[in-house]
Amino acid sequence: MVYDVSIIGSGPAGLSAAIYAKRANLSAIVIEKEYEGTGQIAESSRVDNYLGMPGISGYDLGETFREHAVKLEVEFLEQEVTRIQKEESGQFQMTFSDSSVIESKTVIYAAGASPRRADIPGEKEYVGKGVSYCAICDGSFYRGKKVAVLGGGDTALDDAGYLAGLAEQVYVIHRRKEFRGAAATVEKLREKENVTFVLEHQVKEITGEAKVTGVALEDGTAIDVDGVFVAFGSVPQTALVKDLVELDPAGYVKADETGETSLAGLYVAGDVRTKKLRQVVTAVSDGANAATAVAEYLK
Structure with a gap:
């Protein structure tokens, strides 16, 4: 099977992208390297700045996001991507640590960034x-x-x-x-x-x-x-895409709010993207924008 979109990362950006992809009737798969992971948000003891959910723990907020995706029957795959390759056909091939592969027409890369x-x-x-x-x-x-x-x-x-x-x-x-x-x-x-x-x-x-x-x-x-x-800054998780797309001097992927990168069909969302504010609310917005852009691209 060739998916419409492979979403790499299951944090707020990736899960938001998955929800919007499903609502656009796209075949989507979320690839996560941690079992039922929900990103860095799970490490926050309390989140007070996500609209409508004051005081919620980061773990509970992440689980709420994931449950939403599960209810929409989003497909999840627990694997670590070791290579992303764009083929001559224009499709993307994801290779995993166990040497298995899947293919998709587009990719939304939402691997995030880690604080130093x-x-x-x-x-x-x-x-x-x-x-x-x-x-x-x-x-x-x-x-x-x-x-x-x-x-x-x-x-x-x-x-x-x-x-x-x-x-x-x-x-x-x-x-x-x-x-x-x-x-x-x-x-x-x-x-x-x-x-x-x-x-x-x-x-x-x-x-x-x-x-x-x-x-x-x-x-x-x-x-x-x-x-x-x-406050030593963050390390963007861009090793997988550094030879595919344009990065800024700090190592983040250059992309505007659509998530569109310098490589057609590859989009980014969340903390991995060049932007000023890296918060849960902006990650969720990025995911929605990227999935919407993917739907338009596939048309």
Whole structure:
């Protein structure tokens, strides 16, 4: 069987694409490498910014998305794609880790991006309990509290600026004296009374009990905080398509809101795409747009 569309990734973008593909009467298959996976959203202890579902856990939100797709009889395949190839016929062939293959007329690539980790003691233990990788997602939980932002690039500086409007105190901890991020942003942060720069220092450990209570620096200094935002940026999962489509300098796939890439028939959706805001709501929107674009392409 040749599917109308193969959707790689079962996070919010992929599941949204699947729902819209089914509603457009397309034969679609969702390929996921994790058993009944729903993407990174499952790691969030609480999601407060998805319309109509305030306070829902990321796991429950992901399961709700998946149940919707299952009710529409979306086909799922638990496999890891190791190669995507466009054939002379114009169709796509997906090769899996067990050497099996399937073919489809189009592909929606929704493999997402992963946050860069700090890889320090306490980080894994307190994810969802004070450690976060997304200031826009979780910043509101720290209104009037003290937080630390780790990093010196644009992600860290932008997160610090956002959090300064919510938190009582923001500590920007960076291992160097100079920042990689925009100098103009640094100057704006220096003007804020509740932002403190802790430069030429590294966090040795994130400390806490039931939740985060502070960070320990390598020189023995301890800073009391209620939350730690690891802001080292993200790693787009684009290895499979880097030789097929055009990427931006950061490694994300260049595509507008239709998800159309530089290779006809291959679309992207979600965090893997070049864009400013990477949230559940934008991933869902991307999936809908990509599936709609696929339907028009196939006509």
